[in-house]
Amino acid sequence: MEFSSKLLEQAVYEMSQLPGIGKRTALRLVLHLLQQPEAQTEQLTEALTGLRTGIKFCKNCHNISDTELCEICANPNRESAIVCVVEDVRDVMAIENTSQYRGHYHVLGGKISPLDGIGPQDLTIYSLIEKVKSGAIEEIIFALSSTMEGDTTNFYIYRQLEGLNVKTSTIARGIAVGDELEFADEVTLxxxxxxxIPFENSLKH
Amino acid sequence: MEFSSKLLEQAVYEMSQLPGIGKRTALRLVLHLLQQPEAQTEQLTEALTGLRTGIKFCKNCHNISDTELCEICANPNRESAIVCVVEDVRDVMAIENTSQYRGHYHVLGGKISPLDGIGPQDLTIYSLIEKVKSGAIEEIIFALSSTMEGDTTNFYIYRQLEGLNVKTSTIARGIAVGDELEFADEVTLxxxxxxxIPFENSLKH
Incomplete structure (x- = not known):
């Protein structure tokens, strides 16, 4: 691409560094900003800068939070003895949306992925182990994506927990509600x- | 979506104001920035701010430029008597990429679109008419998209040019090179x- 302006080229280049945004999309986004009032660009850049510099992580569960202790960890009505291990804030939001879970979370910040150079030390695994060692936790629920990296991470943590007095469970894998059996993959099926599970259990929900 | 942080919510909201970026994509982009070094967010916001505040438009053709007169208008080897009318900088880039055009451009900054509240006065049409009236232009080439808005804009400018001594032409519409006839729409075909065109003409390229 030949740009008529260095400023334009620079803005397009930086925008195209975002995942899933190619050069053409970046150009479209940047030209859109140019057509909008200057305030919109200001608000965008201020929000991004504000987030990047002001972001805090809950000291208990490592979820993104504006306060030292996130709303969930600070809520006395939630069961702190049950901890759901998730990859990032999106998973917390997804599980919270179900209104089915009343325990705490532990946000790992990623999955073990040697190909991407992410090892256990890059995640918040040790802080989870410490929490378990302190004896305040009864059950750990693994809720990572069902991928090779997710399974590896689950298994790594599971091994670290051996010998510690804690129950471990993992969220159920199965046919999604509303899905047709014939289209399910064979592993899931x-x-x-x-x-x-006992049929009576399925009647409870 | 329930966010655990106001800063996060604000950043996602501003990002989702961009065209084609929904809340989910915005969250993915923002979380990506959080995982990258702080410098990347800085570079992005600086590039956007720099563009929005420092942007100039060529005083002759209204293309985005870092200088008063863009490189094309300032180039003495280009034919200033031929002017290609385009919608925005992307079209200039696309035509420049063909290396088939040696004239000047005139960037309208959009198309007449009553539904979007864009009238002739929002575009650079009058400056084009003035240029023609000054007598320095021999040919105007219309190169707008072949849509209702593009055709309306072409026709509006065409009517404004009536009585002025200037040749007008429009880029050829037809079957794209490499396309199969049977899949072309009937209007294009x-x-x-x-x-x-005379067959001999097609042999020249």
């Missing part, structure tokens, strides 16, 4: 049969 | 027959 197989697990849903192996991990079948 | 019809135009390509009506506007057929």
């Amino acid at each position: 197989g697990r849903s049969i192996l991990n079948r | 019809g135009r390509s027959i009506l506007n057929r």
Whole structure:
């Protein structure tokens, strides 16, 4: 791409550094900002700068928070003895949306992924182990994505927890509610049969 | 979406104001920036601010430029008597990429679109008419998108030019090079027959 302006080229280049944004999309976004009032660009850049410099992570669960202790950890009505281990803030938001969970979370900040150079020390795993060692936790629920990296991370943490007095569980894998059986992949379908539950239990929800 | 942080919510909101970026994509982009070094966010916001505050438009053709007169208008080897009318800087870049055009441009900054509240006075049409009236222009080439708004804009400018001593032309519409006839829409195919050219002319390229 040949740009008529260095300023334009620079803005497009920086925008195209974002994941999933190619040069053409970046140019479209930047030209859109140029057509809008200057205030919109200001608000965008201020919000991004504000977030990047002012961001805090909850000292208990490592979730993104504006306060030292996030709203969930600070809420006395939540069961602090149950901890759901998730990858990032999006998973916390997704589980909170179900209104089915009343425990705490532990945000790892990623998954173990040697290919991307992410090892256990880059995540908040040790802080989780310390929490368990302190004896205040009864159950750990693994809720990572069902991918190779997710399974590796689950298993790594599981091994670290051996010998510690804590129950571990993982969220159920199976056919999604509303899905047709014939379109389910065989691994999921197989697990849903192996991990079948008493029919009466399914009536409770 | 329930956010655990106001800063995060604000950044996601501002990001989702960009065209084609929904709340989910905005959250993904913002979380990506959080995982990158702080310098990347700084560079992005500085580039956007720099562009928005420092942007100049060529006083002759209204293209985005870092200088008063853009490189094309300042180039003495280009034919200033031929002016190609385009919508925005992307079209200039696209035509420049073909290396087939040696004239000047005139960037309208949009198309007449009553539904979006864009009238002739919001574009640089009058400055084009003035240029023509000054007598320095021999040919105007319309190169707007072949949409209702593009055709309306073409026609509006065409009417304004009536009585002025200037040749007008429009870029050829037809079957794209490499395309199969059977998949072309009938309007395009019809135009390509009506506007057929002597076979010898097609051998020149």
